[in-house]
Amino acid sequence: MTLSNIFLIILVLAIVGFIAARIMVVRSAAGDIRQIHSGKNYYGWFVAIACSAPAILVLVAWMLVQFIAVPNSIVSGISQTEIDAVGSRSLVMTQIQDVASGLSKAVAQGEITQVQAIDPNVDVVELQKRFANVGVALGSGITEEVMRKAQLYRAKMADWSFWRNIAVLAVSFIGFAFALSRVNKDFRSRNAVERFLLVVLGAAASIAVLTTIGIVLSMLFETRRFFGMYPAMDFFFGTEWAASFHGDSKLGFLPLLWGTLYISLVAMMVAVPIGLFAAIYLSEYASKATRSFAKPLLEILAGIPTIVYGLFALLTVGPLLLTIFGADGLGWMADGRAVITAGLVLGVMLIPFVSSLSDDIINAVPQSLRDGSFGLGATQSETVKQVILPAALPGIAGAVLLAASRAIGETMIVVMGAGATAAVFYESPDRYLNPFEIMTTITTRVVAQLTGDGAFNSPETLVAFALGLTLFCLTLMLNVYALYIVRKYQEQYV
Amino acid sequence: MSDIAHTSLYTETPRMKKRHAAEARFRAYGLTAIGIGLAMLIYLVFTIVSSGYNAFFQTRLTVEIPLSEEAITKAGKGVLKTSAYKKIIGASLREELARAGIETDMSDKEMVAIFSGKAAVELRTAVGTALKAELVSKGVEVPGELKDQEYDTVLSKKEFAELRPFLVENPQVLGSTVQFDFLAQSYVDGYMKGRITREIAERSKNISVAQLDLVDQMREAGILRKGFNTAFITGNDASEAYPEGAGYGPAILGSFAMMLVVAFLAITVGVAASIFLEEFAPKNKLTDLIEVNIANLAAVPSIVFGILGLAVFINYLGPLSGDDWLKNNSAFVGGLVLSLMTLPTIIIATRASLKAVPQSIRDAALGVGASKMQTVFHHVLPLAAPGILTGSIIGLAQALGESAPLLLVGLVLAQGAAAPESIGDFFGGPNTAMPAQIYQWSTRADPAFYERAWGGIIILLLFLVTMNAVAVILRRRFERRW
Numbered sequence: 002m003t004l005s006n007i008f009l010i011i012l013v014l015a016i017v018g019f020i021a022a023r024i025m026v027v028r029s030a031a032g033d034i035r036q037i038h039s040g041k042n043y044y045g046w047f048v049a050i051a052c053s054a055p056a057i058l059v060l061v062a063w064m065l066v067q068f069i070a071v072p073n074s075i076v077s078g079i080s081q082t083e084i085d086a087v088g089s090r091s092l093v094m095t096q097i098q099d100v101a102s103g104l105s106k107a108v109a110q111g112e113i114t115q116v117q118a119i120d121p122n123v124d125v126v127e128l129q130k131r132f133a134n135v136g137v138a139l140g141s142g143i144t145e146e147v148m149r150k151a152q153l154y155r156a157k158m159a160d161w162s163f164w165r166n167i168a169v170l171a172v173s174f175i176g177f178a179f180a181l182s183r184v185n186k187d188f189r190s191r192n193a194v195e196r197f198l199l200v201v202l203g204a205a206a207s208i209a210v211l212t213t214i215g216i217v218l219s220m221l222f223e224t225r226r227f228f229g230m231y232p233a234m235d236f237f238f239g240t241e242w243a244a245s246f247h248g249d250s251k252l253g254f255l256p257l258l259w260g261t262l263y264i265s266l267v268a269m270m271v272a273v274p275i276g277l278f279a280a281i282y283l284s285e286y287a288s289k290a291t292r293s294f295a296k297p298l299l300e301i302l303a304g305i306p307t308i309v310y311g312l313f314a315l316l317t318v319g320p321l322l323l324t325i326f327g328a329d330g331l332g333w334m335a336d337g338r339a340v341i342t343a344g345l346v347l348g349v350m351l352i353p354f355v356s357s358l359s360d361d362i363i364n365a366v367p368q369s370l371r372d373g374s375f376g377l378g379a380t381q382s383e384t385v386k387q388v389i390l391p392a393a394l395p396g397i398a399g400a401v402l403l404a405a406s407r408a409i410g411e412t413m414i415v416v417m418g419a420g421a422t423a424a425v426f427y428e429s430p431d432r433y434l435n436p437f438e439i440m441t442t443i444t445t446r447v448v449a450q451l452t453g454d455g456a457f458n459s460p461e462t463l464v465a466f467a468l469g470l471t472l473f474c475l476t477l478m479l480n481v482y483a484l485y486i487v488r489k490y491q492e493q494y495v
Numbered sequence: 496m497s498d499i500a501h502t503s504l505y506t507e508t509p510r511m512k513k514r515h516a517a518e519a520r521f522r523a524y525g526l527t528a529i530g531i532g533l534a535m536l537i538y539l540v541f542t543i544v545s546s547g548y549n550a551f552f553q554t555r556l557t558v559e560i561p562l563s564e565e566a567i568t569k570a571g572k573g574v575l576k577t578s579a580y581k582k583i584i585g586a587s588l589r590e591e592l593a594r595a596g597i598e599t600d601m602s603d604k605e606m607v608a609i610f611s612g613k614a615a616v617e618l619r620t621a622v623g624t625a626l627k628a629e630l631v632s633k634g635v636e637v638p639g640e641l642k643d644q645e646y647d648t649v650l651s652k653k654e655f656a657e658l659r660p661f662l663v664e665n666p667q668v669l670g671s672t673v674q675f676d677f678l679a680q681s682y683v684d685g686y687m688k689g690r691i692t693r694e695i696a697e698r699s700k701n702i703s704v705a706q707l708d709l710v711d712q713m714r715e716a717g718i719l720r721k722g723f724n725t726a727f728i729t730g731n732d733a734s735e736a737y738p739e740g741a742g743y744g745p746a747i748l749g750s751f752a753m754m755l756v757v758a759f760l761a762i763t764v765g766v767a768a769s770i771f772l773e774e775f776a777p778k779n780k781l782t783d784l785i786e787v788n789i790a791n792l793a794a795v796p797s798i799v800f801g802i803l804g805l806a807v808f809i810n811y812l813g814p815l816s817g818d819d820w821l822k823n824n825s826a827f828v829g830g831l832v833l834s835l836m837t838l839p840t841i842i843i844a845t846r847a848s849l850k851a852v853p854q855s856i857r858d859a860a861l862g863v864g865a866s867k868m869q870t871v872f873h874h875v876l877p878l879a880a881p882g883i884l885t886g887s888i889i890g891l892a893q894a895l896g897e898s899a900p901l902l903l904v905g906l907v908l909a910q911g912a913a914a915p916e917s918i919g920d921f922f923g924g925p926n927t928a929m930p931a932q933i934y935q936w937s938t939r940a941d942p943a944f945y946e947r948a949w950g951g952i953i954i955l956l957l958f959l960v961t962m963n964a965v966a967v968i969l970r971r972r973f974e975r976r977w
Contacts, residue, residue, distance in 0.1 A: 195866060195867075209768065210788050279525065282529055307896070307898065309896075315937055383518075403794070407794075444899070448899070469802040472796060
């Protein structure tokens with residue numbers, strides 16, 4: 002029985018329960034609906050929820066256990082010779098799962114029969130040929146053991162699924178019967194339904210937490226696998242990045258970190274002065290009309306999708322810089338993609354981030370400070386420089402840090418504008434200090450490693466998770482710190 | 496100090512001059528900063544429009560093609576069928592030129608090279624479809640194993656001998672002359688748009704100056720002209736070699752599928768979460784944790800959500816669910832990832848509008864005996880709905896423009912994204928999205944694709960502007976001051 006059939010049965014049960022409960026409760030009050038505690042529909046919902054919610058919970062829990070327990074029971078039985086031949090236990094397990102899904106696919110397309118798929122005497126070479134017919138590529142050499150284990154895997158899975166279906170349907174029917182037995186005119190079904198609703202609302206709120214946990218766990222898990230194949234020290238302190246999907250790569254993190262920070266630095270050098278001066282002008286000098294016209298226009302820059310900026314960097318700014326600094330101009334630049342290209346465009350994108358946040362913070366500085374300063378005879382710019390900016394400095398620092406965290410995590414602009422070659426530290430300073438050179442970043446490499454054609458179990462692919470985790474931690478620290486100082490500052494004048 | 500004290504306030508001392516100059520400078524810095532920001536915006540918009548608007552136009556050639564029985568039969572019989580159709584196109588164009596009084600000594604091959612590489616296939620498909628339609632209209636059972644374009648073989652193949660008379664006697668198609676609209680190849684199109692110049696043509700293998708001369712003459716004769724290109728919006732993606740035929744159809748559908756998923760998931764979960772946090776949550780450590788979490792999630796780089804999608808939805812839950820939708824390239828996974836990304840935006844907007852509903856409404860409802868839940872769902876939520884809707888639309892617009900996470904869950908197809916054939920395909924089949932398709936085209940070698948990438952950005956921005964405008968109008972229309 003497939004999953005969708007199970008759901009269909011539960012749905013039918015819920016609908017039947019809904020209608021039955023409505024009829025039964027009216028009957029229990031002998032047709033006088035004023036005697037029923039809650040509205041009729043609440044009784045219907047009560048039964049519908051009772052026969053679907055627990056059943057679906059059981060289903061999900063069962064499947065989580067199933068997909069941990071079955072592979073575990075298989076993986077412990079793998080022989081040492083097989084592990085030595087392939088490399089690691091988990092690699093053998095992956096092979097087994099691939100073969101198992103290949104078998105299922107072959108059965109589904111009618112290439113082999115169900116009997117053949119579980120037959121322990123079937124010829125391995127023959128089966129492998131059949132796989133090719135259904136488009137399952139398993140590479141060469143499935144050993145006898147892998148094939149048998151794959152068959153065992155499928156058999157166990159089928160067993161578990163069978164009992165799962167029974168359990169789920171049983172829970173659903175029990176819920177149905179139990180709920181219907183509770184339905185009578187004195188039962189407070191509204192309270193029960195509302196309690197359930199509250200749990201659902203709470204669960205929705207916890208999805209935000211689950212997402213964070215999912216992010217951290219999924220990346221931690223894969224990062225651990227990566228560090229099993231590639232020493233953590235070599236990753237964090239390696240000074241060379243040379244990834245090749247043929248294996249034997251040097252996956253040093255430092256060149257990528259340098260590229261990321263360098264591009265972010267260029268971006269901040271564009272965004273901070275422009276953003277800050279714009280904020281000062283808008284909040285201290287501009288007339289109401291100018292403000293209401295310039296502020297939303299500047300903020301449009303933040304609403305434009307990053308792909309637009311990426312294309313702008315790749316096709317407009319890069320070639321433009323190349324005509325000035327390239328071989329026909331000053332001869333400093335070899336490729337349109339460079340630190341300066343990505344940095345400039347990224348900087349433009351960040352202008353509104355800096356200006357909006359700083360604007361809010363400057364506006365939060367109390368008017369009395371300004372009045373005091375003017376009273377002492379200071380000009381407006383002196384007031385800004387010597388009174389307002391020092392007062393707003395922590396908040397502005399927070400705004401700048403938030404913008405920096407954006408810059409570090411930005412992907413499309415650097416993918417399209419900064420190029421793919423990592424900084425090289427030991428040849429000449431040109432290869433890591435020159436802003437007109439190509440330099441790659443953390444986010445760029447995450448995209449490249451995960452969309453490349455490496456096997457998923459290779460360190461070249463898994464390194465992306467280590468990079469992602471480091472990026473996540475880096476931006477999280479920046480964000481938390483920035484939000485902390487922004488908040489702390491805001492409270493000062495309230 | 497003393498020399499300052501003796502002068503009047505109305506006489507400008509050198510020191511005051513300096514201070515006033517500093518003031519003026521400071522003001523000018525501020526104005527310059529805003530000027531730079533606005534200039535960048537204008538430059539960006541100008542670049543987008545000027546580089547992209549041409550993608551909405553395409554050069555086409557209109558040629559009268561006589562469908563002689565002899566030529567079609569011969570074409571259906573030949574081994575290289577498209578080359579036979581190329582000959583037909585060449586010959587027809589020659590006659591067309593003669594009618595227009597243009598003389599040329601160009602070879603057929605060179606002349607046909609002005610047309611898109613797909614022209615012959617297009618013509619063959621059109622002829623095949625017409626022949627099939629004729630057979631159907633005469634009440635003949637058509638051979639099911641033939642594709643549309645293969646119906647020209649009916650005329651020559653022995654196994655279809657009994658069908659042939661239907662096409663030859665009282666023919667509707669054979670012997671007629673049809674006006675046919677062909678796409679010009681991308682270099683000719685580029686020449687019409689000013690991208691390709693004669694200097695480039697001199698060095699190019701794909702186009703010659705002589706061909707461009709002929710193009711000029713044909714333009715004057717009205718055989719060749721530039722017109723609006725609906726296929727750019729509705730058509731399928733094409734491979735590297737046929738930029739003239741590439742369109743955003745599947746990408747728009749893919750983006751639409753993702754927006755449906757986001758609209759459904761992010762809005763329901765986001766609103767539910769906000770109701771809980773705003774109306775029911777007790778003030779304790781757990782809800783504090785949730786609050787901090789949401790604030791941080793809003794600032795997590797989007798690519799991290801892509802990694803999450805790949806690791807959890809595709810690699811972990813994919814094989815676990817056995818479902819067709821949780822896999823690489825699926826719009827459903829893209830929608831899930833974008834939903835998680837949009838969730839904080841929607842929660843923040845929803846909470847703000849729930850907060851704006853005055854307490855007196857809740858008190859009144861509770862006073863007449865509504866439960867807490869009924870108060871929220873019957874009174875507070877409907878009153879907060881316009882604000883929630885506005886926030887949701889802005890969240891959706893943000894999700895629509897996002898591309899980095901989509902690259903990681905495989906929503907960039909190397910080439911030839913085609914329109915989905917079923918609902919399952921719509922959500923689960925190999926899919927792409929607007930921003931991903933734009934990125935894909937920006938990585939191709941032929942500059943003709945760059946123009947189309949910019950054109951895609953115009954489409955994308957039009958969607959975004961529309962969504963934001965709707966949000967603004969909704970806010971203006973329904974905003975309530977309490």
